[in-house]
Amino acid sequence: MPYTKAHKNNTRERILESSFRLFAMKGFEGVTIDVLMNDCGLTRGAFYAHFKSKTELYSEALKFRANSTKLANLKPEGVSNKQWLCLLLNTYLSLEHVSGERSLSCPLAFLATDINMQDKTIKTAYSDVYYGMNTAIMKYASSYCDCDEQDVFSVTAMMIGAVAIARTLQSKESIEHLLAACRREAGIKLGGI
CATH class of the missing domain: 1.10.10.60 (Homeodomain-like)
Known part of the structure; x- marks a missing residue:
């Protein structure tokens, strides 16, 4: 059967x-x-x-994980774009995300060091996910602040880099300081969230 x-x-x-x-x-x-x-x-x-x-599996796994992250979820009713973006930012730049909590793991941060050694198909999938992240953040941020595409690119690059670096650090205190600094800077760029 x-x-x-x-x-x-x-x-x-x-x-x-x-x-x-x-x-x-x-x-x-x-x-x-x-x-x-x-x-x-x-x-x-x-x-x-x-x-x-x-190679096909790697590309598909990257997209699959990206579609299961909090950023890919629809904003709940009754939550402003600013509140939702603040929640997303705090969740992304959290100890739980750095530790690889299953529901949070972003492929952009978790595969950042591996992507450069891959073929064009995989790099394209990674780029598509990255641009999708920027588009989603820009959609929320542009509804309440004057940030532009460059602001969003700098914030997402910092977020991804912060999580990738934090995953290599041995001291919980250092990780917390790095994440807090990045949350503060990202919040400033995204209209004071």
Whole structure:
């Protein structure tokens, strides 16, 4: 009996979730298809039912994770754009995000050091996610302040860099200081949030 579409979608999502986690920990070269599929509890053959190559999987995992972040969520009713952006900024620049809490992990920060060594397909997927992040932030910020595209680019680059750097620091106090400084600077650029 063939698998249902829902079963296939659930399996695909399981592979994407597992692959993002493994790529974030080990990088593209550190993850084999066998290791990935073993982590999912699936066979190597199941991989090829969903993806043509590890490169395609990496690109899809990046986009999948980006679409599951808080920034990709719709703003709740009754929350102003400024309040929502403040919440997003504080969540992104938090200890929970740096530690890799499953629901927060942004592929832009978690894969930043690995992307430069990848092919054009992967770099394009990363760039698309980055531009999407900028577009979303600009949409919220432009409704209440006079920031421009350059302000948003500088804020998102600082946010991504701060989380990537914080993940390498050994001292919790240093991490907290870095995140607080970046929250303050980002808040200033985005209209005093």
